[in-house]
Amino acid sequence: MTRALGLICILGVLALTGCSRDGDAMESSATAAAASAAATSEAPPQTGTSNGVAYGVTPTSVDGFSPDGLGTWKAMRGQLEGGDPAVAKAFNDASAAVVRGQLAHAVAEAKNGTPWSFESSGQVTFRRLVVAQVITSAYYVGSQSETEAGTVVIDSRTARPVTLTDLFANEPAGLRMLSEQTKVLVARENGMTGVMADEPGNAPRRENFANWIPTTDGMELHFPPHQLRMGVPLTITVPWAQLTPLLSPRMADIARA
Template sequence: MTRIRSMVAAVAVTAAVAGCSTSGTATPAPAPATTDVTVTATTERAEPTNTAPPATSNAAEPYVVGSTRITGSTEHATYDVAIPQLSGGDPAVVAEFNESMRAALQDLIDGHNGQDFALSDGYSTGTTYVGRRVISAEQITDWIAVPPGAHGDSLISTVTIDADTAQPISLGDVFTDLDTGLARLSDRAAKILPTTRAGESFERSGIEPTPADFANWTASPEGMNIHFGDYQVGAYGIGLITVTVPWTDLSDVLAPGMQDVLSS
C-alpha cells in the first residue's frame, strides 16, 4: 500500500475536467481541500520515447517510461487508473515528474463537487515524450458519474518538466509575455482546427487567449501540442482534439532559450 498526500499541482501540472452540460461547454471542477488517500500501486515498464539522457542534466543513465496503477476509493470517488512514471535518469527529474503525475490524478480524485463518480483508464493513451532536456506527458482519464449518466467524459492532465533544472515548466515560463504568447496560440489554433475533426465550425469560445483554454499542452520536437478536452472545440462526438503549433510559428514570442529546451 502506498500513501499519497493530495496537493495542489504545480502550475505546469494541469487537469481539464470536461463535464456534460445542456450548453455544451466544459465546466472545470473546483480545487478541493488537501486530504490523505490510501491507494495501491503496481508498476509496469515500457520503452522510453528517447533513451538518450539529457545532454546537460545530471542523468547518468537513460530514462525509462513506465506506468503505475493507482486504485482505491474515497467518499465520492472510485478509481483504477494507470499513470505514467519514470525511472532511471536524474533522480531529481524522476521524483518531480512522478510526484507531478500523481498530484494531477489526486486533483481529479478530489474534484468531486459533491458528486459520486468513477475514474478509469481513458479510451486512448496519452503520450510521454522524453527529450534531451525535457520530459512531457499527457494523461487521459475516463470519468463517469455513479450511477452512470448518458456517457462518460475524458479528463486531460499534462506535465512538462525541465530536465536541466528538474522543475515544472508552466505557460508563463514558455513565453516572454504570457498574453502575447496566448494570443499567438489562439491565432494559430484557429488556422489549424478546421483541418481536424472539429472542422470549419469548431467552437471558437474554446480557444480564447486565456490560460484555461491552453492549459493542457505538451512539448515535442515539431512544436507545442495543445490538447483540447471534450466539448472545448466542438461536439462530444468529435472526441479529443490535439493540434501542434510549430516552433517556427512561436519562436519570436518564446522566452530566451525555451525553444531549445522544449524541442530537444
C-alpha cells in the same frame, strides 16, 4: 459518510495513506485493503534521455474503490526511475497531482447512489530539455462518460515545471499566437469554413492553454470536451514555425528533437 470525507479518503489512498472517522467502522486498514498501489510492470519499462541523463519509466497504478462502494478506479501514470533524483521527484510529484485532480473531478461529478468508475493512463515523452507526460482519464457514470487530459512538462536542467511564462519571451504575444492558431487548426481539422469564432475557450488566456507538451512537430495542445464547445476532447499541434520566433532564448532548444 459525506461526499467530502469520501473525497478525502480517496485522495488519501492515492497518496498511500489511510483515513478514518470517529464512530465509523472504517479504519485505515480497511482503506488500505480497498486499494493496491505499487510500481507495476504491466508494460515493458520505457527508457529515454533528457539533458544527457538517462531515465527509466515504470507504469504505476493505484486501484481501489470509494468508501460507499459505488465508485471504483484504476489510476495509472508513468513514473520516472533513475536519472537525476530532483527531476524524477518533480516529475513524479506533478504527475501524481494531475491524477489526484482528475479523480477529484470525477468524485465531484458523481451522483448519489449511482455507480461510477474512473481510469487513467499516461504517455511519457523525452526531449532535449524536458520530460513530459500526457495523462488521459475517463470517468463513467451510468450511460455517460467524460474524457480529459492533463499534462506535465518538467525542465530536465532545473527540475522545475515549464510554464507558459517560461516558454515565451513575451507571454501575451505567445498566448495571442496560440489563440490564433487554435481558431485556424480547430476549424481546419473539423471541416469548418474559415476560422473558428472567438470563444471564451480560445481566448488568449493562460488557463486555456495550460495542458500542452512539446513534440517533434510543434506544441501539442489538449482541450477538455466543452472548452471549445465541440462536445469531445480535442488535440491540436501548433507548428514550431509559428512559435519559434516567440520562444524565450532559454527555451529555444525545446523545438529541437
